[in-house]
Amino acid sequence: MILKDSLVVAQHELKLEIRNKNALGGLILYSISTVFVTYLSTGGYIPNNLFAALLWIILLFISINAAGKSFLQTNNGRHLFYFSQVSPQAYILGKHLFTSGLVLVLMVLVSGLCYFLFSPKIESLIFFAITIFLGSLGFALTIGFLSAVAQTASGNFTMVSILSFPVLLPFFLTQIKLLNITLAGFNIDLAYKYIGILWLLNLLVLGLSYILFPYLWRD
Amino acid sequence: MLALKWWKILAIVLVLYSIIGGFLIDVPKLPILHETIRNTYFHVTLWFAMMFLMTISMVYSIKHLGKPSQQNDLIASETANIGLFFGILGLVTGMIWAQFTWGAFWVNDVKTNGTAITLLIYFAYTVLRGSVEDDEKRGRIAAVYNIFAFVMLVLFLGILPRVNDSLHPGNGGNPAFGNYDMDNTMRMVFYPAIIGYFLMGLWFVDHRIRLKKIEQKLTV
Known part of the structure; x- marks a missing residue:
């Protein structure tokens, strides 16, 4: 029941996003220009560890822009509509599904672009892809939930960044x-350890938002 | 009128004891650390007290979500405030210590960064509280963020040292006030100091809550 409802919510959000092509196009353009500005300002020749740091900083800002809006955009009328139709758990899961999809698409786009522009030597392409996937999931879930907190609090966008930056740091680091290890000195044991940590963090955020969201919802 | 409860007297006695004892009682002579090991009695204990206060804050946030009441919300917010205050004190004592031991006020160390993040999270918590006008709503939102942030923080403080090595004593082969190097005379000051600062923190919290209640009475 909850899963079915959440799928409906995600579908609904997707429809709205596609209907509003300006916002989606704006996000994509924002991502591309951010990458290009970074490319021009660094000259394209940067060491591996700097590449990793820059890539994640770019991805962080893009996901804040993409996922941060997820609740701020929803006006009171639509909120009320969802309130009468689905349970809060289904609603947050649906939102999570949609924002993680959106962030994942943007992240794949950005990291692909970075790959072509900076041409870093990647030792393990599969683990690079896994990193991007898990990272997008973590960013989308955390920022999505905190944007719900910010929306109930004051509804301004700065609040999303204030609340999410410190909380995102475990993911980020x-x-x-x-x-870094997929770029140089690849070590499968270490990679599995970090992937395990990332899964743990993702599941925790998912669980916490599932439990805590109903309390935000009562408005 | 002097109506000091027993735990308040205990707080005064223990903190005084830890300051006097911390400066006068003999400490083990360790390389690198030397006499700066005495900072254990202040820096480390303040942070223990901070973590206890933050935990209380989280527990009362959970209580507040389960059964909303002004009292729960007040306790949650004031323990976080006083915890933040202790955190800043711990950071300052740690920075002074680092200047003399490592040669810089701030080094890129996991524990140092962990603290910076702790402080950022709780500053964000205060900003969040400040941005909501309605009392009932403020308590609810702040409680949600408090629980979420605290769980992430604990996880972070648990994960980080496993991902990086620390310069701190007791990590990566540095001489420590940890398990092996802290002798029993040090423990005799260390543990009472933690309890003392913790009780002192509760006392501050008590005062702040009473102050808030009086303020509310005056404005209504």
């Missing part, structure tokens, strides 16, 4: 470490 683990992802940079993981990316």
Whole structure:
């Protein structure tokens, strides 16, 4: 029941996003220009560890822009509509599904672009892809949930960044470490360790938002 | 009127004891650390007290979500505030210590960064509280964020040392006040100091809550 409802919510969000092509196009353009600005300002020749750090900083800002809006965009009327139709758990899961999809698409786009522009030597392409996937999941879930908190609090966008930056740091640092080892000195044991940590963090955020969201919802 | 409860007297006695004892009682002579090992009695204990206060704050946030009441919300917010205050004190004592032991006020060390993040999270918590006007709503949102952030923080403090090595005493082969190097005379000051600062923190919290209640009475 909850799963079915959440799928409906995600579908609904997707429809709205596609209907509003300006916002989606704006996000994609924002991502591409951020990468290009970084490329021009660094000259394209950067060491591996700097590449990993820059990539995650770019991805962080893009996901804040993409996932941060997820609740701020929802106006009161639509909120009320969902309130009458689905349970809060289904609603947050649906939102999570949609934002992680959106962030994943943007992240794949950005990291692909970075790959072509900076042409880093990647030792393990599969683990690079896994890192991007897990990272997008973590960013989308955390920022999505905190945007719900910010929306109930004051509804301004700065609040999303204030709330999410410190909380995102565990993800951020683990992802940079993981990316670093996929770029140079690949070590399968270490990679599995970091992937395990990332899964743990993702599941925790998912669980916490599932439990805590109903309390935000009562408005 | 002097109506000091027993635990308040205990707080005064223990903190005084830890300051006097911390400066006067003999400490083991360790390389690198030398006499700066005495900072254990202040820096480390303040942070223990901070973590206890933050845990209480989280527990009362959970209580507040289960059964909303102004009292629960007040305790949660004030313990977080006083915890933040202790955190800043711990950071300052740690920075002074680092200047003399490592040669810089700030080094890129996991524990140092962990603290910076702790402080950022709780500053964000205060900003969040400040941004909501309605009392009932403020308590609810702040409680949700408090629980979420605290769980992430604990996980972070648990994970980080496994991902990086620390410069701190007791990590990566540095001489420590840890398990092996802290002798029993040090423990005799260390543990009472933790309890003392913790009780002192509770006392501050008690005062702040009473102050808030009086403020509310005056404005209504």
